[in-house]
Structure formats: structure tokens, C-alpha cells
Amino acid sequence: MDKDLRQIFEDEFAKAPSEIEEQAALAALGDEYPFGLETYSWVSRTELRHAAEVLSQVDGPIADVGCGRGGPGLWVAGVLGAPLVGIDIAESALVRARALAERLGVEAEFSLGSFEETGLAASSVGAVLTFDAFLFTPDKLAAFVELARVLRPGGRLVMTSWDYHSQPDNRPPQVPDHRPLAEAAGLKVLAYEDTKDWYRRCVAFADFLLERADDLAREADAPVVEVRAGISEMRATFECMTRRFRLVAQRPIM
Ligand SMILES: C[S@@+](CC[C@H](N)C(=O)[O-])C[C@H]1O[C@@H](n2cnc3c(N)ncnc32)[C@H](O)[C@@H]1O
Structure with missing residues (x-):
């Protein structure tokens, strides 16, 4: 695990959710923005409904890895009436996720772990x-192997992330296509689709934040130069992306 990356997320989620970032997400996603879930991603209402649909026949607990403040996993688990276990590298995110689970009345536990080492038992x-977290794992094959290990036979993986045509600065190694890695880990890929309007949404989010950089800096009590540099760096990574995909895969029943 990249320690600096962990510290960045630890610091980020220690702060209250940003009102300006929520406005930016609303500007980018419009009526697809999933209000009330404290998302820290581009996940849309349609994508959440889709996840609940493709998991409707699945039995047992649901894990949300890279869960952040927990909202997306809590929504899906709540719809399916399944218990949730949320995993993240940042303890500050887990603290917020536990509070959100309480408010939403969804049975859930949240623990520290990573894609490479979830801490979950095999076939559990x-x-x-x-959602929008797999890009941060440095070893994507090892991460798929771990996700396949914790799934029960017949269990399903639903993921959104990005394929890249070139490596962005200051990010873990990226890959051009996730399907071969998922298959190499023993998963059967059932669906792999571009997500709607992804590039425009990413750029709209970043541009909104750049316009409001002064307010963001005040909100975060941080130098505006640093805030601008962080947003510009994020925006530059979009130019390295080929697609934001939605993957559905299954651990085969032997
Ligand atoms: C963009 S946020 C997405 C959070 C959440 N899925 C959502 O949709 O709001 C990415 C999340 O991945 C987590 N993360 C980063 N690297 C990770 C890793 N190697 N293993 C597990 N989680 C990781 C971060 O702490 C952060 O919560």
C-alpha cells in the first residue's frame, strides 16, 4: 500500500464533507447525483440501481472495498436487505461510514483493509x-485475486473504475484493460461497459472546483495555490483515461 496515498485519504476524510465538492458533483451529475450518500466519486443513481439489480439473486453479505464514507455500499445493501462489510485504507473514512450506517439504519460493519489484503475470510x-477506488491499488492483478478469493462460488463483483492509455503522474500504475486481469484471477467477466457521459462529468466536476478554488481553500483552511495544484493534477489525469467502465464479473461455480 502506498503510505502517502493512505495519508492523503486519511486527511481528506477527517474533514467534514465539503459543501463545495457536493455542489460540483451536483453540477457534473445533475439529477443522477445520489443525494444523502456522502459519495466521494462519480457514482450515479443509475449505477447504484444497476448494482442492486445484478446482485438481486446473490446470497450472503456484501463487501464494499474502497468504501470511503460508505454511502454507495450502504444504499445497495439496504435495497437488498443484505449485511454490509465496508473496507478502506483510511480509518477516518470508516468513522464517517459507521455514522452514516447508523443514520440510514443499515446493518454494517467497517474495517481497515485494502484491495490487496481485505482481511475477509475466503468465500465469505x-x-x-x-466504486471509483480500484485505480488506487498498485497491483491490480493481486487485487483481483484477493476479491476472487473472498467471493463465494457464484458470487459477483460489480466495479466502476478507469482504463488508461497513458500513466498519469503521481498515481499508482494503471492498465489499459481490466478484463484480462479479472479473467487471470479466475473471474468470469459478464459485462464491461463504458459508463454514461463519464468524461464530461469528470471535467465538469474539476472545472467547477477550479472556479471555486478560493472558496475551497477557505473551506479547507489551505493555501489556494495548493488547492488549485491538486485540482489541476486531478484534471490532468482525465486526459490519460480511455474509459470509465462498469464491470460485472462472477466467481464461477465449480
Ligand atoms: C474516490 S474514493 C471512492 C470512495 C467510495 N467508493 C465512493 O464511491 O464514495 C476512493 C477510495 O479508495 C480508498 N482506497 C485507496 N487505495 C485503496 C486500497 N489500496 N485499498 C482499498 N481502498 C483504497 C480511499 O481511501 C478512498 O476511500
Whole structure:
């Protein structure tokens, strides 16, 4: 695990959710923005409904890996009436996720772990969710192997993340296509689709934040130069992306 990356997320989730970032997400996603879930991603209402649909026949607990403040996994688990286990590298995110679970009345536990080492027992979950977090794992094959290990036979993985045509600065190694890695880990890929409007949404989010950089700096009590540099760096990574995909995969029933 990249320690600096962990510290960045630890510091980020120690702060209250940013009102300006929520406005930016709303500007980018419009009526697809999933209000009330404290998302820290581009996950949309349609994508959450889709996840609940493709997991409707799956039995057992659901894991959300890279869960952040927990909202997406809590929503899906709540709809399916399944217990949730959320995993993240940042303890501050887990603290917020536990509070959100309480408010939403969804049975859930949250623990520290990573894609490469979830801490979950083998064949212990019926489904794994992960929204806009897999890009941060440095070893994507090892991560798929771990997700396949914790899934029960017949269990499903639902993921959104990005394929890259070139390596962005200051990010873990990226790959051009996730399907071969998922298959090499023993998963059967059932669906792999571009997500709607992804590039425009990413750029709209970043541009909104750049316009409000002064307010963001005040909100975060941080130098505006640093805030601008962080947003610009994020925006530059979009130019290295080929697609934001939605993957559905299954651990085969032997
Ligand atoms: C963009 S946020 C997405 C959070 C959440 N899935 C959502 O949709 O709001 C990425 C998350 O991945 C977590 N993360 C980063 N590297 C990770 C790793 N190697 N293993 C597990 N989680 C990781 C971060 O702490 C952060 O919570």
C-alpha cells in the first residue's frame, strides 16, 4: 500500500464533507447525483440501481472495498436487505461510514483493509462492490485475486473504475484493460461497459472546483495555490483515461 496515498485519504476524510465538492458533483451529475450518500466519486443513481439489480439473486453479505464514507455500499445493501462489510485504507473514512450506517439504519460493519489484503475470510461474501477506488491499488492483478478469493462460488463483483492509455503522474500504475486481469484471477467477466457521459462529468466536476478554488481553500483552511495544484493534477489525469467502465464479473461455480 502506498503510505502517502493512505495519508492523503486519511486527511481528506477527517474533514467534514465539503459543501463545495457536493455542489460540483451536483453540477457534473445533475439529477443522477445520489443525494444523502456522502459519495466521494462519480457514482450515479443509475449505477447504484444497476448494482442492486445484478446482485438481486446473490446470497450472503456484501463487501464494499474502497468504501470511503460508505454511502454507495450502504444504499445497495439496504435495497437488498443484505449485511454490509465496508473496507478502506483510511480509518477516518470508516468513522464517517459507521455514522452514516447508523443514520440510514443499515446493518454494517467497517474495517481497515485494502484491495490487496481485505482481511475477509475466503468465500465469505456473496458480492463485492467497488466504486471509483480500484485505480488506487498498485497491483491490480493481486487485487483481483484477493476479491476472487473472498467471493463465494457464484458470487459477483460489480466495479466502476478507469482504463488508461497513458500513466498519469503521481498515481499508482494503471492498465489499459481490466478484463484480462479479472479473467487471470479466475473471474468470469459478464459485462464491461463504458459508463454514461463519464468524461464530461469528470471535467465538469474539476472545472467547477477550479472556479471555486478560493472558496475551497477557505473551506479547507489551505493555501489556494495548493488547492488549485491538486485540482489541476486531478484534471490532468482525465486526459490519460480511455474509459470509465462498469464491470460485472462472477466467481464461477465449480
Ligand atoms: C474516490 S474514493 C471512492 C470512495 C467510495 N467508493 C465512493 O464511491 O464514495 C476512493 C477510495 O479508495 C480508498 N482506497 C485507496 N487505495 C485503496 C486500497 N489500496 N485499498 C482499498 N481502498 C483504497 C480511499 O481511501 C478512498 O476511500
